[in-house]
Amino acid sequence: MKETLTRSLSGLIYVVLLLVCLCFEQLLSALFFVFGLICMGEFKKLIQLKSYIPYLIFIALYAVFGYWQSILNTNTGLSEATQILLVLSIFVELFLIKDLFSEKAIPLFATKRFLLTTFYLSSAFVFLILIANYYEDYKPDILLGAFVLVWVNDSFAYLVGKNFGKQKLFEKISPKKTIEGFLGGLFFSCVASYFIATFTETLSFTSWLILSIIISVFGTLGDLIESKFKRQANVKDSGAIMPGHGGLLDRLDSIIFAAPFIYLFLRILHYVS
Numbered sequence: 001m002k003e004t005l006t007r008s009l010s011g012l013i014y015v016v017l018l019l020v021c022l023c024f025e026q027l028l029s030a031l032f033f034v035f036g037l038i039c040m041g042e043f044k045k046l047i048q049l050k051s052y053i054p055y056l057i058f059i060a061l062y063a064v065f066g067y068w069q070s071i072l073n074t075n076t077g078l079s080e081a082t083q084i085l086l087v088l089s090i091f092v093e094l095f096l097i098k099d100l101f102s103e104k105a106i107p108l109f110a111t112k113r114f115l116l117t118t119f120y121l122s123s124a125f126v127f128l129i130l131i132a133n134y135y136e137d138y139k140p141d142i143l144l145g146a147f148v149l150v151w152v153n154d155s156f157a158y159l160v161g162k163n164f165g166k167q168k169l170f171e172k173i174s175p176k177k178t179i180e181g182f183l184g185g186l187f188f189s190c191v192a193s194y195f196i197a198t199f200t201e202t203l204s205f206t207s208w209l210i211l212s213i214i215i216s217v218f219g220t221l222g223d224l225i226e227s228k229f230k231r232q233a234n235v236k237d238s239g240a241i242m243p244g245h246g247g248l249l250d251r252l253d254s255i256i257f258a259a260p261f262i263y264l265f266l267r268i269l270h271y272v273s
Contacts, residue, residue: 010242014251018147025138029129033062035248036125039256042238042249043121046229047113054117058125061085061118065126082130085123086267089260092119096225096257100173105232106225120256127259134266145196145208146262149215150254152192153185157220160184169220174227177220186216207269214265215258222257226250 021027036058044054065082092115099106132143161181169177193208203211226249230238239247249256 006243007245010245014242014245015151019144022132022140022144025132025140028132028140029066032125032128035252036062036122038239038241039247039249039252040117040121042247043117043229046226046233046235046238046249047108047116048233049113049117051114054114054122057114057118058122061122061126062129066129083267085119085126086260086264089119089123089127090264092116093257093260096120097221100170100221100225100228106228108232124256124259127263128255131259131263131266139202141200141202142266145200145202146211146215146258147255148196149189149192149212150219150258153189153212153216153219154223154254155185156188157181157185170224173224173231177224182216182220185220186213189213189216203269211262211265214261215254218258218261219254222253222255225257226253 017031021031037055040054040058044050065078065085096106096116128143131146132138132140134142157177158181161176161178161184164184165178165180167179168175169179169182189212190209193212194205197203197205197208226238230236237246238249241248242251245251
């Protein structure tokens with residue numbers, strides 16, 4: 001009972017903090033900056049990287065893409081730079097998906113460690129901010145909707161899997177996850193997309209439906225990939241900053257992995273509309 005209360009309280013604080021900061025652009029930028037540094041510290045421990053260079057790269061990327069106009073007094077080149085970062089991030093994540101389905105451990109040679117901290121972790125927080133500024137003015141409804149879809153997917157994947165799950169999804173990596181749980185999370189995310197489309201008046205229902213599928217699929221992959229990193233590091237959680245939940249990376253792994261794909265879809269939507 002005490003553990004459930006602790007877990008619920010720390011989860012509530014996390015959600016309330018995020019929702020409050022979403023109302024103010026500068027607060028959200030500050031929050032994701034702090035979240036990024038914390039996640040970087042947790043991830044560096046998982047991959048056994050002692051260098052401080054990833055912190056400097058994260059700060060540089062976050063500052064440049066978050067304050068491009070303020071730093072350079074122009075938006076010229078921002079779109080091209082963002083596209084390059086997007087291609088590199090998706091390329092690195094596709095390799096992580098390949099590593100997930102390989103029976104071998106994820107190779108962690110020196111160069112790959114820096115590629116992961118840069119184009120898997122650091123770039124994700126850049127894309128989260130860019131998603132919030134999708135309309136070129138700060139309108140966080142799409143980002144809020146993405147987080148809601150992650151929470152719906154995770155919650156119903158757990159509930160459906162616990163009550164009806166029989167077939168293991170990826171037993172060697174995450175024994176508790178089931179195919180039934182994954183499909184349940186996907187189904188209820190699709191249902192939630194209708195209500196998000198109706199009440200936010202941001203994107204069409206079709207667009208939110210596609211986003212719900214992207215978030216469910218790539219969010220689940222991100223969760224599994226982090227589980228594989230933890231299994232290789234022989235730890236249960238990425239950290240202990242959230243009592244009852246583990247580390248911050250444990251809570252953000254889904255949205256971190258899905259962020260570049262969400263942004264890619266929004267870019268495609270912008271060009272075809």
